[in-house]
Amino acid sequence: MLRIITQRAEARTELRRICDRIHDDQVVHKEATVREVLQAVKRQGDRAVLHYTAEFDRLTFKAEDLRVSGSELDAAYQQVSKELLDAIRLACRQIEAFHRQRMPKSWVQFAEDDVVLGKRYTPVDCAGLYVPGGQAAYPSTVLMNAVPAKVANVPRIVMVTPPGAEKTIHPAVLVAAQEAGVEEIYRVGGAQAIAALAYGTETIPKVDVITGPGNIYVTLAKKLVYGTVGIDSLAGPSEVLIIADKVANPAHVAADMLAQAEHDQMAAAILLTDDSVLARKVVDEVERQLIDHPRRLLTEKAIAHYGLVVVVESLADAADLSNEFAPEHLELEIADPWGLLDRIRHAGAIFLGCSTPEAVGDYLAGPNHTLPTSGSARYASALSVETFMKHSSLVQYSQAALQKVAGAIDVLAKAEGLHSHADSVRLRVRGNLNPEA
Amino acid sequence: MLRIITQRAEARTELRRICDRIHDDQVVHKEATVREVLQAVKRQGDRAVLHYTAEFDRLTFKAEDLRVSGSELDAAYQQVSKELLDAIRLACRQIEAFHRQRMPKSWVQFAEDDVVLGKRYTPVDCAGLYVPGGQAAYPSTVLMNAVPAKVANVPRIVMVTPPGAEKTIHPAVLVAAQEAGVEEIYRVGGAQAIAALAYGTETIPKVDVITGPGNIYVTLAKKLVYGTVGIDSLAGPSEVLIIADKVANPAHVAADMLAQAEHDQMAAAILLTDDSVLARKVVDEVERQLIDHPRRLLTEKAIAHYGLVVVVESLADAADLSNEFAPEHLELEIADPWGLLDRIRHAGAIFLGCSTPEAVGDYLAGPNHTLPTSGSARYASALSVETFMKHSSLVQYSQAALQKVAGAIDVLAKAEGLHSHADSVRLRVRGNLNPEA
Structure with a gap:
């Protein structure tokens, strides 16, 4: 079921097909609905938010029920096990520690003639976090979004998440939010939740990101x-590429592939290896681990459509193919992972060595698990503290400094036809302009 | 013609109208054309690129003429004055110096149990720079886009710019490109140029950003x-807000306002001042400086529609109004600009003091002049070296480290219903999982 390919050309074609899998979707039709x-x-x-929640989610709310109440927040702590609370707290601490590393810092630089240049970093005023929900619960998604916003010192952090059939939010999600410092939570999902955050409603505030x-x-x-607002990225289905x-x-390799495939029938799991014996064994292991898998149907679909094993000539070849794919997650389950790292150009997150399954990063190693998908690691990065911050350039010139560059600015402004520039x-300098600057 | 407002409520309404001015546009109709x-x-x-260039720009090309030839690049140097070349070189040096400051650096951190965490920064493979053209020439735009890409060590930098009526590119643009290290230039503009860069054609390469x-x-x-590709931002019409x-x-204030207005009839120029005498004088000066203005018609339109003077109670009030507007350019022409800075939360670039006209930053102070417009300074920043780079998270766990967190991951994965996680x-750890981690 999981195919093995040994031809490089075929491998490249297949990898391209998998990378572009999202474009197959009937996006244009859905876009019309979303626009509406x-x-x-x-x-x-609010009226429209409630209308679409009734239409799409089959749940009837009043506006005053949208916000999760303080008593529901409190009650959530009674509904999660001590083990889960401890695990959430451990993850929260480690994610926070990582995101506090190398926080962007404002700086100024003093140059000659009292010129001051700099960059000043400030948080956004208000951040809106979308957490998928419904029947599933993703406390890890809460932490990976809320903690960086908190570390960035965003004064107001708002969370939206679609409620389950009983109109409730999973207690693990509510606990994770509170552990990360988020208490303003609205039970709404889908395009209507994004619209509410982008434009604001009577109940839900307009956010900046x-x-x-x-x-x-x-x-x-x-x-x-x-x-209208900033966004982190356009998340596609998840993917892992393993070089082994x-x-x-x-x-272990098989479990890592299935850990990706079990997310979603569009998820992709790819193995590149220079060892054809390993390739064969992984295929067998995937079959074996699928037998009792609780999400067998969905996981099998993902493996069948977007699972792939490629036997390559060398690990350098594997790195080159990986660069073309630009995976969201890259595992280097090889003897010398740091040795191959220099050859890797594009990957959202890189897991080095055989004791670093992606799940460590998904939950609690510290780096963010919100990563660029569908080849966007060619140009994009993990969600980070910077997602919730922006910088202003600072410039101060003195009269003397302005005098020195006045001639050059005059020449450039005239070349661009900009008279008032x-x-x-x-008007600010005296005497002749010095075109030599 | 330039209105003075003294009521705070009216000022807020007017500032909001100006900030939202781009949304008035017939965007939906244009979007259909762009999609096509x-x-x-x-x-x-290429065929479509040439077709739309003929249709929209009334210029007929062959595909082999799209790329600017080496001899045209060489010839450009003969067509610019020594003064302009020197000014371009000065600007190039200063922009490079600023963008080399605080380059993002890769890092790793070693924690207990041989855990390694880090971030690895790499440039994109290929960047595409769009430079407006046609009848106008913007060498400064070339530098502000190309220099950061060069500093980021992008291996391939491609520039597109619409040609003028004679199918030529302005020599100042070609010289600026070469001074910044860009030699791969295609004469194509509009949506067809963006499409070519996003998807690639026979002649024009697909880029990453x-x-x-x-x-x-x-x-x-x-x-x-x-x-499909990364982009820097969605640039709207330019704007300046001056607190004086x-x-x-x-x-000086009037010239700064006109320097903004002369860009475009959609440009906005706003003065907030606590001095009603200054307000009056600026209005008179704007009238006076418009009399002989070479772009009088366009500049007058911008001033009439999107020019505004607000007399405020205090500079603190001015800062608050400015934060609501989140201007692209903010000038602080006040006695103590650094004193007010702490109250400023959102602005693309801040020009401090009376000897720092925005034009200094537009051309050569060093910070980038590609800045967030239309209120997007609430969440976005200037184009920077980071626009052309991305980072990969690095995670390495040892067997011992994995053992310690195995219990917590198990609890979290099960809470999320993710069996293979x-x-x-x-499968990688021995014995009992330790849920306490």
Whole structure:
């Protein structure tokens, strides 16, 4: 079921097909729906939010029920086990520690003639976090979005998440939010939640940045509101690419592939190895581990459509193929992972060595698990503290400094036909401009 | 013509109207055209690029003429004055010096149990720079886009710019490109240029990131291809907000406002001052400086529609209004600009003191002049070296470290219903999991 390919050309074609899998979707039709939702929420606020929640989620709310109450927040702590609370707290601490590393710092630099240049970093005023929900619960998603916003010192952090059938939010999600310092939570999901965050409603505040993964409607909505607000990225289905050599354990590699495939039938799991024996064993192990898998059907589909094993000539070859794919997650289950690292150009997160399954990073190693998908690691990065911050350039010139560059500015402004640009400098300096600067 | 407002409520309404001015546009109709162009270029490559260049720009090309030749590049140096070349070189040096400051650096951190965490920064493989052109020439735009890409060590930098009526590119643009280290230049503009960079054609390479400002078609195209490639931002019309007190020179303030207005009839120029005498004088000066203005008609339009003077109670009030507007450019022409800085939360670039006209930053102070517009300084920043780089998270766990967190991961994975996530850790560790971690 999991195919093995040995031809490089075929491997490249297959990898391209897998990388582009999201474009197959009927995106244009869905976009029309999303546009309608955005317009309605922009115009009608809460009313439209409640309307689409009834229509799409089959749940009838009043506006005053949208916000999760203090007593529900408190009650959530009674509903999670001590083990889960401890695990959430451990993850929270480690994610926070990592994100506190190398926080962007404001700086100024003093140059000659009293010129001051610098960059000043400030947080956004208000961040909106989208957390998928419904029947599933993702406390880890809460932490990976909320903790960086908190570390960035965002004064107001708002979370939205679709409720389950009983209109409730999973207690693990509510506990994770509170552990990360988020208490303003609204039970709404889908495009209507993104619209509410982008435009604001009577109940839900307009935010400056929206982050977090969601289904195709959420992603389309994020793309459409980008420009009205900032967004973290357009999340596609998840993927792992594993480069393994003979030191890798086939059962471990198989589990890592299935850990990706079990997310979603669109998830991709790829193994590149220079060891054809390992390739064979991994295929067998995947079959074996699928037998009793609680999500067998979905996981099998993902493996069948977007699972792949490629036997390569060398690990250098594997790195080159990986660079073309630009995976969200890259595991280097090889004898010398640091030796191959220099050859890796594009990957959202890199897991080095045989004792670092991706799950460590998904939950608690510290780095963010919100990563660029579908080849966007070619140009994009993990969600980070910077997602919730921006910088202002600082410039101060003295009269003497301005005098020195006045001639050069005059020449440039005139070359661009911008008369008042030249004037704004000329009027401030005395005597002849010095075109030599 | 330039209105003075003294009521705070009216000022807020007017500032909001000006900030939202871009949304008035007939964007939806234009988007259909842009979608058509994107689809055609994606499918037909050069043929579509040439077709739309003939249709929109009334210029007929062969594919082999798209790329600017080496002899044209050489010839450009003969066509610019020594003064302009020197000014371009000065600007290039200063922009490079600023962008080399605080380059993002890769790092690793070693924790207990041989855990290694880090971030590894790498440049994109290929960057595409859009430079507006046609009848105008913007060498400064070339430098502000190309220099950061060069500093980021992007191996391949491609520039596109619409040619003028004679199919030529302005020599100042070609010289600026070469001074910044860019020699791969294609004469194509509009949505078809963005499409070519996003999808690649027979002649023009597919890039990873597209940066640079353009008209509404270019901006819409950038928004639509975002996700296929990275983009810097969605540039709207330019704007300046000036906070001035009695130390400011009315003629200087007026010139700064006109320097913004002369860009575009959608440009905005706003003065907030606590000195009603200054307000009056600036209005008079604007009138006076407009009399002989070479772009009088366009500049007057911008001032009439999107020019505004607000007399405020205090500079603190001015800062608060400015934060609501989140200006692209903010000038603090006041006695104590550094004193007010702490109250400023959102601005693309801040120009401090009376000897720092925005034009200094537009051309050569060093910070980037590609800045967030239309209120997006609430969440976005200037184009920077980071626009052309991305980071990969690095994680390495040892067997001992994995053992310690195995229990916590198991609990979290099970709470999320992700069986193989749990397996991928459980299979790697021996004995009992320790849920306390």
